[in-house]
Amino acid sequence: MRCVLLITHDLPLSSDHQELDDGPESDELIQLITQDGERTQGSVLQRWIQDVTDEQLGSLYEDMVVIRRIDTEATYLQRQGELALWPPLLGQEAAQIGSARSLRKDDFVFSSYRESGVAYCRGVDFEDLTRVWRGNSHSSWDPFVLNMATPQVIIGAQTLHATGYAMGIKNDGADSVAVTYFGDGATSQGDVNEAMVFASSFQLPVIFFCQNNHWAISEPVSLQASVPLSRRAPGFGIPSLRVDGNDVLAVMAATRSALDRARSGGGPTFIEAVTYRMGPHTTADDPHRYRNVDELAGWAAKDPIARLEKYLKSSGRFIDGFQRLVADKSDAVAHAMREACKNMLDPEPITVFDNVFSEPHAALTRQKEAYAHYLSTFAAAE
Amino acid sequence: MQSMTFGRAINAGLHKAMENDPKVILMGEDVGKLGGVFRITDGLQDHFGANRVVDTPLAEAGIMGSAVGLAYRGYRPVVEIQFDGFIYPAFDQIVCQVAKLHYRTQGRVHMPITIRVPFGGGIGSPEHHSESPEAYFTHTSGLRVVSPSTPQDAYVLIQQAIASNDPVLYFEPKRRYHVKREVDEAMELGALPMGSGRVVVPGSDVTLVTYGPLVPTAMDAAEAGAEDGISIEVIDLRSLAPIDYSLIEASVRKTGRLVVSHEASQTGGLGAEIATTITERCFEYLEAAPVRVTGFDIPYPPSKLESHHLPDLDRILDGVDLALGRRATLLGQKG
Ligand SMILES: Cc1ncc(C[n+]2csc(CCOP(=O)(O)OP(=O)(O)O)c2C)c(N)n1
Numbered sequence: 237m238r239c240v241l242l243i244t245h246d247l248p249l250s251s252d253h254q255e256l257d258d259g260p261e262s263d264e265l266i267q268l269i270t271q272d273g274e275r276t277q278g279s280v281l282q283r284w285i286q287d288v289t290d291e292q293l294g295s296l297y298e299d300m301v302v303i304r305r306i307d308t309e310a311t312y313l314q315r316q317g318e319l320a321l322w323p324p325l326l327g328q329e330a331a332q333i334g335s336a337r338s339l340r341k342d343d344f345v346f347s348s349y350r351e352s353g354v355a356y357c358r359g360v361d362f363e364d365l366t367r368v369w370r371g372n373s374h375s376s377w378d379p380f381v382l383n384m385a386t387p388q389v390i391i392g393a394q395t396l397h398a399t400g401y402a403m404g405i406k407n408d409g410a411d412s413v414a415v416t417y418f419g420d421g422a423t424s425q426g427d428v429n430e431a432m433v434f435a436s437s438f439q440l441p442v443i444f445f446c447q448n449n450h451w452a453i454s455e456p457v458s459l460q461a462s463v464p465l466s467r468r469a470p471g472f473g474i475p476s477l478r479v480d481g482n483d484v485l486a487v488m489a490a491t492r493s494a495l496d497r498a499r500s501g502g503g504p505t506f507i508e509a510v511t512y513r514m515g516p517h518t519t520a521d522d523p524h525r526y527r528n529v530d531e532l533a534g535w536a537a538k539d540p541i542a543r544l545e546k547y548l549k550s551s552g553r554f555i556d557g558f559q560r561l562v563a564d565k566s567d568a569v570a571h572a573m574r575e576a577c578k579n580m581l582d583p584e585p586i587t588v589f590d591n592v593f594s595e596p597h598a599a600l601t602r603q604k605e606a607y608a609h610y611l612s613t614f615a616a617a618e
Numbered sequence: 619m620q621s622m623t624f625g626r627a628i629n630a631g632l633h634k635a636m637e638n639d640p641k642v643i644l645m646g647e648d649v650g651k652l653g654g655v656f657r658i659t660d661g662l663q664d665h666f667g668a669n670r671v672v673d674t675p676l677a678e679a680g681i682m683g684s685a686v687g688l689a690y691r692g693y694r695p696v697v698e699i700q701f702d703g704f705i706y707p708a709f710d711q712i713v714c715q716v717a718k719l720h721y722r723t724q725g726r727v728h729m730p731i732t733i734r735v736p737f738g739g740g741i742g743s744p745e746h747h748s749e750s751p752e753a754y755f756t757h758t759s760g761l762r763v764v765s766p767s768t769p770q771d772a773y774v775l776i777q778q779a780i781a782s783n784d785p786v787l788y789f790e791p792k793r794r795y796h797v798k799r800e801v802d803e804a805m806e807l808g809a810l811p812m813g814s815g816r817v818v819v820p821g822s823d824v825t826l827v828t829y830g831p832l833v834p835t836a837m838d839a840a841e842a843g844a845e846d847g848i849s850i851e852v853i854d855l856r857s858l859a860p861i862d863y864s865l866i867e868a869s870v871r872k873t874g875r876l877v878v879s880h881e882a883s884q885t886g887g888l889g890a891e892i893a894t895t896i897t898e899r900c901f902e903y904l905e906a907a908p909v910r911v912t913g914f915d916i917p918y919p920p921s922k923l924e925s926h927h928l929p930d931l932d933r934i935l936d937g938v939d940l941a942l943g944r945r946a947t948l949l950g951q952k953g
Contacts, residue, residue, distance in 0.1 A: 320742045320921055349744075371921030374745050389746050390704070391676055424675035426707065452676050454652035459677050526651045585926045588919040599885070603914055607926075610936070 237438070251532040264462045265478055265510055266446060268485040271538050281479075281489035284349055288485065290551050296337060296484050297544045298562045303353040304541060305566035309574055310352075310366060314519040315609035319369045323350045324515035327482070330448045330540030331509040332417075333357060333602040334487030339415060343372040344401055345384040346394035347417040350447075354417060358382040362569065363576035371464025372583055392418055392425035395444065399431045402440035402504075413498040415443045421452025423462045423468060432506070442504040443491070444469065447481060449513035469506030481509030482540035518525075585611060619802050625795040626657050627769035628734075630803065632696065637668055642780055643688060644671045645681055646698030646734075655700055656736055656795055678704055685731045686719070686790035694730045694780060702737040703746025707915060709754070716785045717760035732779045733787045737765075738831040738881050739795035742921040747811040749918050750882035755787050756891070763859040764812060765789040769799045771856060782952035786812075789858075791831035815862035817869065821851035824875040824941050827866055829855040832929060833878050839934045848936060852892035858888060865869040866892065867899055875904035875941040879929050884912040911937035912917055 269275055297576055307325050314322040325332065332353030340359075341344070347354055352365055355377075368387070375386035382474045386395040398416035407411055412437065422428050423446060435442045448465055450457050466478035477494070486600035494505035512535035516523045548554030577580065589604040619730050622630065636642045644659060644666075648674035653660030663671035674681050678699065685695035699705045705712075707953040712733065719727050739748030756763050762784050766772040772790070779786035810816065818833065819840040828836045834855045851869050855861060870876050876896055877888040895906035911929045919927050 285797035321744060368744065368920075371742060371744075373920050374917075389744060390707075415834065424677040424680065426677065426679050452647075453655065454650075455673055455676065459673060520655075538928070562730045575715055582922050583920070585923060588923050588926055592916050600915055603884075607914070610933075 249461040262482070263466065263478060263485065265480050266345070266486050266490065267483050268489060269483050269543055269547050271543055272550075273431075273543055273550055275485075279486075279489075280611075281477075281486065281493060283498065284489035284492040285485055288488070290548065290554075293485070293544065294332055294548060294554065294558060296488075297338065297526040297548060298406065298565065299357065299539070299546065300484065300541050301562050302566045302569050303329055303333065303356050305570045306356065306362075306365065306573060308353065309570035310369070311519060313484045313574060314369070319366055319519075320371045321453055321518050321520055322369050323518045324513075325350050325353055327512045327514035327535065327540070328449055329353055330484035330544075331511045334484040335415070335417075335445055335491040335507075337488065338488050338491040340412065341383060342496075343415055343495070344398075344412065345382075345415050345417070346398040347384065348391070348394060348419065348422070349387045349389055350419070351387065351417050355382070355384060355387075358384045360384075360492045361576075362573035363580065365573060366577040367580065370577060370580060372580060385387075392422040392427040393429075395422070395428045395431035396434070398442050399434045399440055400442075402435065402442035402498075402500070403438060405441050406438070411441075411443045411499040413495050415445055417447065418451065419452060419454065420446065420448040420457040420460055420465060422446070423465050428504055432469060432472040432474055432504075435504035439501075439503035440561045441503045442601050443494045444474070444499060444504065445491070447572065448456075448508050448510050449481075450511075451513055451517065451523075451527070453517045453521060454523075464508065466506060466508035471547060474504045474506050476506035476508065478508045478510065481511030482543065484540060484544055484550055491536040511540075515550055619800045621767050621798055622773075622801045623796050623798045624766075624769045624772050624791075625656060625658050626772040627801050628790065629662070629717070630801070632659065632780075633665070633775040634803075635696075635777050636662070636670065638776060639694065639780075639951040640669070640670075641692060642694045642696060643952060644696045645674050645685065645696070646672075646837065647674060647676055647681075649673060649698050650748070654696070654698060658736075658790075658795075659698065678706075678708035679711055682708035682716065682733075686711065686715050688730065689729050689731055690727060690736035690750055694732075695891045696732040696734065696780060698734045700736070701743075701747045702735055702749040702751055704731075705735055707749060711760070712755070712785075712787075713758045717758045720784070728783045729785045730778070730780075730783045731785045732782075733761050733785070734776075735787060736792040736795075737789045738793060739918060739924050740790050740831065742924070744921070745918070748921075748924065750880065750913065752789055752858055753882055756888060760785070761859060762786045762812070763789065764857050765791065766856065767791065767794070767818075767830055767854050768803070769797065769801045771854075773803065774803050774805055774807060774810065775812065775856065778807055780805065782812060783952060789830060793831055794834070799836075807915065809951050810856075813857045813860050813862060815853055815855045816864045817851060817856045817865070819850065819852040819879050821849040821873070823849040823851075823873055823904050824849050824877060824938055825853060825866065825869040825873045826877045826879065826934070827853045827855060828948050829858060830878045831881060832934075835929065835931055835934060836879060838931050839938065842931065842935060843938060848938065848942065861888075861892065863895060863897075863899065866896055870896055870900045872902045874903055876904070876908040877911060877934070877941050879911040879934055879937065881913050881928055883915045884910055887912055906941050906943055908927065909937045909941045 336357035398414040402414040469476040650663040791835035
C-alpha cells in the first residue's frame, strides 16, 4: 500500500540556473496545469517535468486521493473521540505530494505538524499518522528510517534544523538535500529568517518549502507579509519561485529544479507554493469566525484533485476503472489507519520517565523508583 | 454580583482596564477577530478597534520587543502569548529587556507591560501546550509574576497587573477557564494588593501552599483531610514574585508543617524556594521537613500520561501524610 516513488534522481543535472538566479523578477504564479485541467507550455519550469508520463500523473493523482481520504478519516476519528486533535490538510494535497514525491530517499525532511501527505510519501506506517494526535507519544516514527524528522509544533524551528543538516551534507561532500516545510505564518518568525541567513551565507543544499495556505489560524497572509512571500528570500540572497500550489506538476517541477540546484552546489532555494487551507486550522478551530464563505468557494473551484482529474480525463489515459481502484485503495488505507488507531494501547504510566536523558541520571532514577512504588500501592489496594 | 467563568472574568477585567486608560493596548496572535484561541479577548476588538486590540504577525520576539517600544512611548501593552510553550522565542526580550530596562536606565524608563500566559496542563493538548514555565521568570529580578485561581481574582489581578508600572507575567491556569463563580466587579483593587497571598481554607495541623491551577485540588485535599481528622490550612499564593512570606510564616508558626505543591517540575522550582525560605525563617517552629508535591523532572508528557505527572488529590494527601509523620517517605516524589 506504499506509493511508488517517481524516478527523479537520474534526471540530467543542469548547469544552467539562469532562470532561478535572476530571482523573482515577477510575482508570476507558475502553472503547468490550469484550473480547467489543461497543460500549459512555455513555462521556464517545463523542462523539469518533460519525462512525467500520464501514467505517472495517475500515480500522483492516486496519492492525492489517498491522502485526502486519510485526512478525512482522521478528522472523523477526532470527532469520534479517538484523537484529541487533528490538523487537516484539505486543499494542500498537490503541494505536499508534488514536492515529497520529487525527493530521493536520502534527502531529509524537516516539517511542521500539517505534513501528513509528506509523511505518507516517505512511507510512514498508518498507525504512526495518528499516534501523536491521540496523545500517546510526542513522536511517531524513527527519523532515520523515513529520513524525515518528527513534526515540529514550535512555528518555524524546523527550518534551522534543516539548515544545520544541510551544513552536514555539505561538509560530508554528499549530494542529498535538506527540505523544510513551513507555513506562511512561519515566515514571520525569527528562526525562519535566521535559517535563511545561514543557508545563504554558507550556500547550503536546503529547500525552504513554504506552503502559503493563506491563513495562520485566524490571521491572513497579508498580516505576515505585504508582498508575495517569495520576495522575501532574495533579500537574503536566496533565489525563489512562486508556484501554483494546487498544481501538482508545477510543484514537482519547482521542487526538482531546486533539488538540482542544491545537488549541484548551487545552494538554497525558496519555494512559495500558493495554496489554500480549506478546512479549519485544527479540529479545535472555528474558521467561521474569521473567514468568509466566498473566499472558500473561490478556492474550492481550484481544488488540486479535481484539476488533475479533469486533465487525466481529457488526456484519454484516464480510465474509469482506475478511479475505482484508487477509491478502493483509499478505503483500504483509511480502514487500516482507523483500526491501527483504535487498537493502539495506552502507554504505561512509568514510561513518563523514559528517555529524558540518554545516560542514567541519579535523581530521576530515584523519582522513577519512588513513583513505581507509589503506583504499586494502588495495585495492591485493588 | 455576576456569575462569570474564569475566562470571562479576565475579559471583563481587560475591558475595564482598557476603558479606564486609553494607553492600554492588547497585542498577540489571533487576539482580534478570533478573540484568541481561548476566546479570552472575545469582542474586545469589536469594541475598541484594531488599533487597540492588535493581531500581530506570528512572531513572539517581535511581539515582546514591540511591546518594549510601545512602553517607551508611554503605552501599557498587554501581550498574549498563545500557549505557555511559545513564550520561549520571546524569552530574550523578556529577561534581557523587559525585566532590566528600569534598572538599566536608573528608573527613567518604565515597562508597564502585562504578559498573559495561559499555562499548565490537564486539557489533553499536544506538546508545548501544557507547560509551567513560571520559575524561569521568578528567577529574573525586575519581573513580577502572578497567577489567579478564581474568577474574582482573575478579574482583580489583571487590572492590578495592567495598572502596575512594573512588568507583570500573568499566568492563567487554562484548565480552569470554564470554572464559573460570582465576581464582584465593584471590588476595590486596593482591597487585596497584587503582592499578597490569601488563606483560602483555614486550618491548624499543616500548611499547604499552592497557586493557580492547583488551588481547587488543594481545597479538595483540605476537605478530604477534614474527613480524616486533619486540619489543613490552604494558602493561595496569588503572587509568585514576590512571594507573600509573612502570610506563609504566620501559618507555619501555627501549624509547624509545610507542604508546597505545583505542576511545574521539582528541581529549581518554586517549592524549593519556599521550603528553603520558610526553613530559614521558621526553623524552630517546624515539626518536620517541608515537603514538595510537584510535577516530575521530566518534559511535559504526552496527554495520555499527563495525569501521572500532575499532582492530584492522592499525591497531595500523601505529601500531607509525610509532613505529619504518618509515613517515612513521600511515595512517588522523593528525588
Ligand atoms: C512559536 C509558536 N507560536 C505560536 C504557535 C501557535 N500556533 C500553532 S499553528 C499557528 C499558525 C501557523 O500558521 P502557518 O505558519 O501559516 O502554518 P499553517 O498552520 O497554516 O500550516 C500558531 C499561531 C506555535 N505553535 N508556535
